[in-house]
Every structure is written in C-alpha cells, then in structure tokens.
Amino acid sequence: MMTVQGVRYMSDFEAKKSILDIGRRMYERGFVASNDGNISCKVGPNTIWTTPTGVSKGFMKQEMLVKMDLSGKVLMGKYRPSSEVKMHLRVYQENPEVQAVTHAHPLVATSFAIAGINLDAAILTEAVLGLGSIPIARYATPGTDEVPESIAPFVNTHNGVLLANHGALTWGKDIYQAFYRLESIEYYATILMYTGNIIGRQNVLSCDQVDKLLDIRQKLGITAGGIPPCSVQETNMKDIVSSSDIRPSKPVTLVHSNNQTLKGVTPIVRPGDSHNTETRVEKVEPEHLSKVKEEIIAEVVRRVTEQLN
Numbered sequence: 110m111m112t113v114q115g116v117r118y119m120s121d122f123e124a125k126k127s128i129l130d131i132g133r134r135m136y137e138r139g140f141v142a143s144n145d146g147n148i149s150c151k152v153g154p155n156t157i158w159t160t161p162t163g164v165s166k167g168f169m170k171q172e173m174l175v176k177m178d179l180s181g182k183v184l185m186g187k188y189r190p191s192s193e194v195k196m197h198l199r200v201y202q203e204n205p206e207v208q209a210v211t212h213a214h215p216l217v218a219t220s221f222a223i224a225g226i227n228l229d230a231a232i233l234t235e236a237v238l239g240l241g242s243i244p245i246a247r248y249a250t251p252g253t254d255e256v257p258e259s260i261a262p263f264v265n266t267h268n269g270v271l272l273a274n275h276g277a278l279t280w281g282k283d284i285y286q287a288f289y290r291l292e293s294i295e296y297y298a299t300i301l302m303y304t305g306n307i308i309g310r311q312n313v314l315s316c317d318q319v320d321k322l323l324d325i326r327q328k329l330g331i332t333a334g335g336i337p338p339c340s341v342q343e344t345n346m347k348d349i350v351s352s353s354d355i356r357p358s359k360p361v362t363l364v365h366s367n368n369q370t371l372k373g374v375t376p377i378v379r380p381g382d383s384h385n386t387e388t389r390v391e392k393v394e395p396e397h398l399s400k401v402k403e404e405i406i407a408e409v410v411r412r413v414t415e416q417l418n
C-alpha cells in the first residue's frame with residue numbers, strides 16, 4: 110500500500126497479484142469463457158494495472174499485465190490491453206473514488222442483459238442493502254466509444270450495470286469489492302430467475318420495508334446503489350402458501366420508494382435509451398390507479414424540483 114494525497118493505493122506488486130487472483134476466481138466461477146472479461150485496479154491517482162487482450166483470465170501471469178494512465182497511454186507491459194479497457198477508464202474518470210473495475214459475462218446476469226430486463230425487483234434484502242438495483246446500459250458495440258458513453262450515467266449513482274446483449278460491469282473502492290459486486294449481481298440474477306421463472310412467485314418488498322433497508326444502507330455509508338421499485342401493499346407477511354399449492358403471486362402495484370435521501374432512483378433503461386427516467390409502475394389494478402397516479406405526480410414534481418435546484 111502507498112498513500113498519495115491522503116488516498117491509499119495498492120503497490121504495483123499487490124495490484125498485479127490481486128488481478129491474477131480475481132482472474133482465476135472469475136474463470137473458475139464460470140463468469141467468463143475463453144479469453145473474455147477484464148479487470149483493472151488503480152495504483153495511483155492517474156495509473157492502473159489491467160488485463161491483456163487475447164489471454165484467458167484464469168491463466169494469466171504477472172508479465173502479461175499492462176500498466177496504463179487514465180488517458181489510455183500504455184506505460185509498461187509487452188501485451189496489448191483489451192479494447193474494453195475504455196469503459197474502465199471512463200469509470201475512473203467519472204468517479205475518482207473508484208479504485209477497481211471488473212467486467213465479465215456471467216450466465217444468468219448476461220441472460221437478463223440480453224432479455225432487456227433490469228435487475229431491480231425489491232425481493233432480496235441483501236441485494237437492496239449491499240448492491241442496490243442494477244440497470245441496463247443501452248446497447249453499444251464492444252470496443253467502441255459508445256460503450257463508455259452508455260455506462261457514464263450510472264457510475265456515480267449505482268454499483269454496477271448490465272451491458273445490453275453483452276455482460277456485466279462493476280466497480281468498487283477496492284478490487285475485492287468490485288469483484289464481490291460482480292458475484293452479487295450473478296447471485297441476485299439467479300434468485301430473480303428462480304423465483305420469477307422457475308418457482309413463478311415473488312413477494313416483492315413493500316415500500317416501508319424498502320425504506321427501512323435504505324436507511325440501514327445509508328447508515329452503512331453506502332451512498333450509491335439505486336432505489337428499486339417497491340410494492341404499495343405489504344405482501345410477504347400474508348401471502349404465504351403451502352409448497353403443495355404453488356400458484357403465481359398476486360399482481361402488485363409497484364412504485365418507487367418515498368426515500369429521497371439516496372441518489373439514483375433506478376430508471377427504466379431500455380436498450381437504445383439510457384436516459385429514460387420514467388417511474389416504473391407495473392401490473393396496475395384498477396382500484397389502485399388513482400393512488401398510483403398521485404404517487405407518479407409526486408415523483409414527477411420531485412424530479413422537476415431536483416432538476417431546478
């Protein structure tokens with residue numbers, strides 16, 4: 110470790126060792142196939158070590174890694190960096206607190222990215238607390254400048270994004286936090302798939318329950334992560350059935366929580382439109398329509414006021 114202007118950075122040796130370690134874990138967990146994926150880690154305010162192109166991340170050696178500055182200039186190393194390092198550089202430029210970035214193609218999360226479905230259902234307490242919701246950045250051709258543009262809107266408000274038809278990207282205050290967020294995204298995506306598509310039932314957390322989790326999240330010092338849509342009604346205290354009687358859960362009205370202390374209400378991001386910020390309201394039952402309308406109007410007023418300030 111070394112400290113520059115009050116910020117602690119890994120040494121070159123620690124950064125390279127950690128990148129090799131994370132690469133092995135990424136490959137062994139099946140988050141990447143072949144030579145896919147990339148990892149980077151800061152060693153100073155303007156320098157990173159990153160992974161080479163054309164090499165399996167499970168079998169890297171220290172001499173394959175590349176040192177670069179944040180403008181993209183190679184400072185050290187015989188191999189070429191991945192063309193995808195552009196999105197890493199953009200994350201560091203947008204949010205100087207980020208110390209590491211990981212990118213992979215984990216199976217379930219990537220499947221959601223292909224289906225165009227945000228990972229934002231408030232169904233798992235740990236996901237709301239530690240990860241938040243994960244939006245989809247609009248589709249961009251890998252390796253082009255469109256990719257960094259597509260992720261930039263989320264770097265200060267979320268802990269990671271899905272890349273449409275591509276994979277997942279996470280960042281953190283150190284390389285392990287960035288990787289754990291990648292693991293958490295895949296875990297959360299798998300739970301979403303099991304409950305939504307295999308068991309076919311999800312009791313979504315109510316807005317009161319989400320607000321309490323967001324309070325805890327703030328006390329933990331986590332200021333980014335997105336605010337997932339929540340259920341107007343509390344469902345998980347009464348909608349309990351026998352496993353011999355599994356029927357789909359009743360439709361619930363979803364709105365955004367009233368908690369306004371955290372930035373990053375998770376927008377509906379459809380491929381092709383990363384700036385869409387409408388409030389998600391799904392499966393609206395007619396009797397709840399007026400209440401939902403009121404909440405939408407309140408949300409719009411809040412956002413307009415926010416923009417004016």
Ligand SMILES: [Zn+2]
Binds near residue numbers: 212
């Ligand atoms: Zn990729």
